[in-house]
Amino acid sequence: MSTPGLFVLGATHxxxxxxxxxxxxxxxxxAALLHAELAALPGLREFTVLSTxxxxxxxxxxxxxxxxxxxxxxxxxxxxxxxxxxxKICLGLGDEAAVRHLLEVAAGLDxxxxxxxxxxxQVKAAYAAAQTAGNTGPVLNRVFQxxxxxxxxxxxxxxxxxxxxxxxxxxxxxxxxxxxGLADARILLLGAGEIGEKTARAFQSRGAASVTVAxxxxxxxxxxxxxxxxxxxxxEQREARLAEFDIVVCATAAPGMVLGLDAIATAMxxxxxxxxxxxxxxxPRDVDPAAAELENxxxxxxxxxAQITERNRLAREAEVGKGRAILADRAAxxxxxxxxxxxxxxxxxxxxxxxxxxxxxA
Amino acid sequence: MLSALSDRTWLWAAAGCYFAGLAFGTIALLRRGRPAxxxxxxxxxxxxxxxxxxxxxxxxxxGGCPLGNPFELLQFTAWSATTLYLIVGVAFRHxxxxxxxxxxxxxxxxxxxxxxxxxxxxxxxxxxxxxxxxLHAALAVFSYGVFGLLALTSVMFLLRHRxxxxxxxxxxxxxxxxxxxxxxxxxxLLGTGAVIxxxxxxVIVLFFAxxxxxxxxxKFAATSLVWLACVTTLALRLRGRLIAQRxxxxxxxLFVAALLSLVPxxxxxxxxxxxxxxxxx
Numbered sequence: 001m002s003t004p005g006l007f008v009l010g011a012t013h014x015x016x017x018x019x020x021x022x023x024x025x026x027x028x029x030x031a032a033l034l035h036a037e038l039a040a041l042p043g044l045r046e047f048t049v050l051s052t053x054x055x056x057x058x059x060x061x062x063x064x065x066x067x068x069x070x071x072x073x074x075x076x077x078x079x080x081x082x083x084x085x086x087x088k089i090c091l092g093l094g095d096e097a098a099v100r101h102l103l104e105v106a107a108g109l110d111x112x113x114x115x116x117x118x119x120x121x122q123v124k125a126a127y128a129a130a131q132t133a134g135n136t137g138p139v140l141n142r143v144f145q146x147x148x149x150x151x152x153x154x155x156x157x158x159x160x161x162x163x164x165x166x167x168x169x170x171x172x173x174x175x176x177x178x179x180x181g182l183a184d185a186r187i188l189l190l191g192a193g194e195i196g197e198k199t200a201r202a203f204q205s206r207g208a209a210s211v212t213v214a215x216x217x218x219x220x221x222x223x224x225x226x227x228x229x230x231x232x233x234x235x236e237q238r239e240a241r242l243a244e245f246d247i248v249v250c251a252t253a254a255p256g257m258v259l260g261l262d263a264i265a266t267a268m269x270x271x272x273x274x275x276x277x278x279x280x281x282x283x284p285r286d287v288d289p290a291a292a293e294l295e296n297x298x299x300x301x302x303x304x305x306a307q308i309t310e311r312n313r314l315a316r317e318a319e320v321g322k323g324r325a326i327l328a329d330r331a332a333x334x335x336x337x338x339x340x341x342x343x344x345x346x347x348x349x350x351x352x353x354x355x356x357x358x359x360x361x362a
Numbered sequence: 363m364l365s366a367l368s369d370r371t372w373l374w375a376a377a378g379c380y381f382a383g384l385a386f387g388t389i390a391l392l393r394r395g396r397p398a399x400x401x402x403x404x405x406x407x408x409x410x411x412x413x414x415x416x417x418x419x420x421x422x423x424x425g426g427c428p429l430g431n432p433f434e435l436l437q438f439t440a441w442s443a444t445t446l447y448l449i450v451g452v453a454f455r456h457x458x459x460x461x462x463x464x465x466x467x468x469x470x471x472x473x474x475x476x477x478x479x480x481x482x483x484x485x486x487x488x489x490x491x492x493x494x495x496x497l498h499a500a501l502a503v504f505s506y507g508v509f510g511l512l513a514l515t516s517v518m519f520l521l522r523h524r525x526x527x528x529x530x531x532x533x534x535x536x537x538x539x540x541x542x543x544x545x546x547x548x549x550x551l552l553g554t555g556a557v558i559x560x561x562x563x564x565v566i567v568l569f570f571a572x573x574x575x576x577x578x579x580x581k582f583a584a585t586s587l588v589w590l591a592c593v594t595t596l597a598l599r600l601r602g603r604l605i606a607q608r609x610x611x612x613x614x615x616l617f618v619a620a621l622l623s624l625v626p627x628x629x630x631x632x633x634x635x636x637x638x639x640x641x642x643x
Contacts, residue, residue, distance in 0.1 A: 162536070177541070178542060180540035180542060272603075272605050273605045275542055296605060298526050304529050307529070308529070
């Protein structure tokens with residue numbers, strides 16, 4: 001089978017497991033070589049390659065029905081990936097369906113983390129790179145530019161991007177709902193593991209300037225502090241200096257509690273009017289749960305954060321239908337405008353065939 | 363030109379605008395999940411101008427600041443709250459405060475208009491020829507308007523506090539400002555109210571020293587009690603003894619106390635000349 005006219009083919013998280021996506025991921029060298037190869041491919045008038053950790057997609061304008069299959073073949077050859085295996089997981093859409101898919105991708109409706117906005121920037125970057133290299137033309141230029149407008153429209157007119165769906169970002173959202181801006185908030189990170197680091201980075205990405213790391217191994221705390229541009233604190237001073245901090249991220253692997261009720265109560269007595277936000281991401285828990293009863297103390301543990309994350313995810317899912325309906329209308333309108341352009345640029349004999357679901361095997 | 367319409371007509375129009383702001387905000391809240399900030403602000407601003415016109419007409423008719431009966435006191439309190447909202451609301455940049463201000467202003471103005479008995483008698487020359495007493499009354503009632511805004515901020519604080527403590531972060535939690543901001547604004551509003559009310563009391567104390575007989579003991583006592591509650595709350599908050607929920611609850615209680623204090627204040631004016639038939643056309 002073949003895909004004449006406009007097509008998209010590739011592999012995404014929907015059908016390709018992480019191990020497969022790792023094999024399909026293009027490094028810089030492979031990407032450059034593949035781009036050059038595709039630019040020289042006869043019958044491929046325009047193309048853009050979207051490569052993220054969750055998808056590798058080729059958007060193209062083909063002059064004849066075999067072009068999409070040859071793109072797939074070139075990609076598999078470059079990645080040394082079995083072509084038949086690729087066909088089993090391959091996404092293949094043509095014409096209006098391809099347009100609609102691009103719109104949904106850019107709007108975050110096709111993302112693994114539904115409604116995430118990073119994909120929008122990745123689509124923009126992919127298009128910009130293709131445009132700079134001269135790989136786009138009138139059809140893809142129009143499709144991509146309109147796709148950005150449509151994605152923005154969906155983000156504005158639905159709640160698809162509202163409420164974060166990662167635990168670290170949910171913790172940051174909660175901190176913002178307590179303190180407003182994070183620029184003045186003093187953050188203490190207890191534990192120098194991956195979870196704590198991820199949360200600290202999420203805080204920094206949203207404006208947190210003052211981060212202090214304390215770990216049972218001081219050298220590890222200092223190492224992470226250097227990586228974060230933060231300062232380090234001896235672990236044994238954590239309770240004595242607790243009053244100096246507004247937000248405490250607890251993510252140690254300690255077998256018992258590292259912040260007791262008395263220490264928290266003593267710290268609050270020194271700063272009664274200032275809220276204290278405790279984020280307990282440890283298992284077993286690092287913070288005495290009774291601290292939640294103290295005035296001006298807000299304690300969230302792993303379950304609390306997971307519940308909020310799940311609620312946000314469900315809320316986003318409820319918006320998917322609305323977003324898809326908007327994008328279907330936009331895609332139909334865009335396709336009506338683009339089809340005559342394609343007719344002018346693509347030889348007649350290649351059009352009018354049914355858009356296949358998969359490109360042909362090589 | 364103002365007198366082309368009666369004071370109550372202006373004030374009904376103002377109440378209508380406040381109510382429209384409330385209704386518009388409610389519709390927006392139900393449809394879009396957030397109150398219409400700019401539209402509510404605009405409706406409150408229009409209502410404010412209309413209310414100012416109505417109070418001006420009434421003020422001219424009674425020969426002073428219109429604070430002579432429950433109707434006028436509630437109208438003036440609502441006007442004070444909207445005055446402050448129009449000033450701080452822009453900086454606050456939160457549609458929910460506007461929505462609640464519209465609710466407060468609509469509630470006060472419509473209830474005052476709906477009870478004819480509260481406006482049955484209009485007292486002229488309420489403050490005699492002494493502008494100091496008039497200044498005292500205007501400042502005191504203005505501070506009550508500030509307490510009205512404090513009560514609204516306190517309600518928002520309690521809602522935010524509940525969402526954070528109960529971990530019940532529904533869609534409406536996103537409408538609320540950060541809890542620390544609400545606390546800071548509450549302290550500032552209480553401080554502002556305390557300064558204005560202290561000035562009001564200072565004026566009346568100075569006058570009392572010269573003409574003790576001219577000052578109503580009930581009125582003085584009621585205002586003093588509100589002032590005492592206000593400065594005590596502020597002092598305890600600044601010393602960290604009264605924080606979070608308890609501070610917010612007292613913020614609401616203070617406004618209720620201020621409204622209740624208007625009862626003895628109004629009662630003390632029974633001896634002043636009435637102008638029952640003298641309403642402006």
